[in-house]
Amino acid sequence: MSVSSPVDTNSKNLLPHDDHSCEKFFTPSSRYGINTLHTSSVVEQSEKVEDENYVWMKMQEEAKVDVIVEPILSSYYYVSILSQKTLETALANHLAVKLSSVSLPSTTLSDLFVRILESDKEIMYAMKNDLKAVNERDPACISHVHCFLNFKGFLACQAHRVAHNLWSNGRKILAVMIQNRVSEVFGVDIHPGAKIGSGILLDHATGIVVGETAVIGNDVSILHGVTLGGTGKAHGDRHPKIGDGVLIGAGTCILGNIKIGDGAKIGAGSVVIKEVPPRTTVVGNPAKLIGGKNNPIKLDKIPSHTMDHVAHISEFYDYVI
Amino acid sequence: MSVSSPVDTNSKNLLPHDDHSCEKFFTPSSRYGINTLHTSSVVEQSEKVEDENYVWMKMQEEAKVDVIVEPILSSYYYVSILSQKTLETALANHLAVKLSSVSLPSTTLSDLFVRILESDKEIMYAMKNDLKAVNERDPACISHVHCFLNFKGFLACQAHRVAHNLWSNGRKILAVMIQNRVSEVFGVDIHPGAKIGSGILLDHATGIVVGETAVIGNDVSILHGVTLGGTGKAHGDRHPKIGDGVLIGAGTCILGNIKIGDGAKIGAGSVVIKEVPPRTTVVGNPAKLIGGKNNPIKLDKIPSHTMDHVAHISEFYDYVI
């Protein structure tokens, strides 16, 4: 089963955003969600449709307000949002315009993208959750339209979902071409083979590198300059596996086929080459467990949601008065 | 008062470049200059005009020599420099060409930029000081024209000044759109809310990230890959405050609403999550004070001017014979 399958939305409902308690998040079924995700039920499917329409309607409303405030953007908003029939065509068009070049016209890319987005419902489901994630976790995000039009981490992630579809269907040449255009245009280099869940925030995003056999769970927040890298030149499973709810700080390198447990937090600038237990915090170069190996401090909130980069780390690093 | 206001140019005259003594730089009035800057006098205003004209005349002379040496560039130099009436129109046009896209034509952007640059004199004042800063501190800089046409750190900084003007005047949608084009084109992601002083060098610049409530003082040098980041997802004042004369080495993360004192030096690859006293050097992950907490070594030169990344650090790091 693909990692981009929708997760049980019930388990998400157990996570009130006021609280961010981890207790119910870390149920046995969601631990290492990267392995235990299950397909969505009929009820969830209908919720999905409503949700998707809600997002698209909201985006169109926001766009209408924006062009009243800034008529200078009318043409841009018309082409990108207001003239589009569906969220699928809007996304296909916007990605195509961004990734096109003299060699790859936007019409060619747009046709290709829209076919994939209309046939692969999991991409649209995940994309909607990504939009929500950016809105909820990034205080710099003004609106859905703001994220959709501008956030290169969001756009790079959606382009990757398309490239992953192509890769999984044997169209490797196109997949790697998209990967490389995304790397040129957004500075984000995700191998099309990588499996990425939903509810993903790639914040700022410049310099992110994700290798071929990496797996990223659901509700993960990754800052710019993060590497999920391999080691050695052998083929085969050689990249990190990131659990659900993980927060990875800016400039961190995680190398090799190692597990980062659900709800773990990796401090900025860390170098991680060994497994990290669930709900713990590691930091430093080399990364060390906050609280020590035998009794590491356990996080009681989901770090990818709180986006708290320094809790526990701050006390640990008592180096300046 | 805005941080981009001109500083007292007299205090700059007290800093002979042969000497770089800090004694007069760190006067009470300039300490945490981010809070104590005062508006320029009439004398300074007239000096400003002369200075600006000097820079513009010098750039045109350099451009004329360049096209004699490389006729291949005649058309490019004509459009960018030689046909332009003022430094304002030249900058507006050059930024517009760089940041334009299918969706945002360069004429639209150029009209917008020139209106802002002609009305906001502080931007042009700061821009001129940035040009000087690059010329004085970066040995790889050949000429003013070289910097003006090519240095993406310089161009990203000027685009930010325009975006900050828009942001401060309530035109947030345009401001964040410029922010994101700068992030795509130059790999530099500065939130338009951030306040940045003058005499700024963003060297190499790829991967720089500056958050919404960050404040950067005057005469600061920041290398590529530096993050001035927030922590948590709450709105409000959450990013670093960088004093005057600070040097921040490549790849460093400074996180949270903490002060980096005037004239401090942060070594490359550091992670800083606590206040750094003025004129001290911190380095490492986690960053540590060189000389120790109780008796840190005090710098006697302005690190952003000397660009000396290893003095004191080198002795401290005696790890290889």
Added chain:
Amino acid sequence: MSVSSPVDTNSKNLLPHDDHSCEKFFTPSSRYGINTLHTSSVVEQSEKVEDENYVWMKMQEEAKVDVIVEPILSSYYYVSILSQKTLETALANHLAVKLSSVSLPSTTLSDLFVRILESDKEIMYAMKNDLKAVNERDPACISHVHCFLNFKGFLACQAHRVAHNLWSNGRKILAVMIQNRVSEVFGVDIHPGAKIGSGILLDHATGIVVGETAVIGNDVSILHGVTLGGTGKAHGDRHPKIGDGVLIGAGTCILGNIKIGDGAKIGAGSVVIKEVPPRTTVVGNPAKLIGGKNNPIKLDKIPSHTMDHVAHISEFYDYVI
């Protein structure tokens, strides 16, 4: 003698890829190969021609297969590969298209590049070795055409070779303009004065910065986010010298005019400001010798070939069970 001169290909033949033994690699003549490289013999020259034709013929075959699999790419492949007479014109055209802008038309750049590539045989020799290096060391590389069309590290390196030719021939204005377009388009900032050997892999490449007086030997692998930086603002020799066969992990900063010995390995995220002996491993911030100063562990394989980022480091970093 230029560092981009061909190395003795016999010494390469002594390195069976199954083995990667260092014994014959680290002969006295190849130690600090950056200083001791010698020009190629007549025999090697004829080998070069055959090799180059082999690569070009192979690329055309691959391209023909690719367009059968993906007819959508026919036009792109025709212009980039299939209609090109030689590898020189193909490279000149492809780089020109990537680096062109409104200000710098691709035809102007293409004419300039093809003249340099057809007159400077060392560039084509080095480029061919770079293609081989990517194919041999990067498991994500599908084919020669895949690398040639897409890998921004590869393309940035070739653009640098052209810019270095211009710089060495006194055409500094054009050289720095190419440098800065490469920095904008690929996020790779290599000063045109830097000397770079052959068989170079710049993997992922975003954020790489190489200073003016840096020297990189042969068969070197450098990951994204690596800085070979200077210190201070004085002109003169101020950047690192990287020996043959070195592997530099992601996000590492090497600062100042220091030597990194042949066959050394620098772990990801390291900060290196002192000399590193040949065949040793350093890691951390500040970087430390694995095994200690007096008895560092010596590598018996060439790290740039094995691309093993964690051997020895993993044991050293026993911080999580």
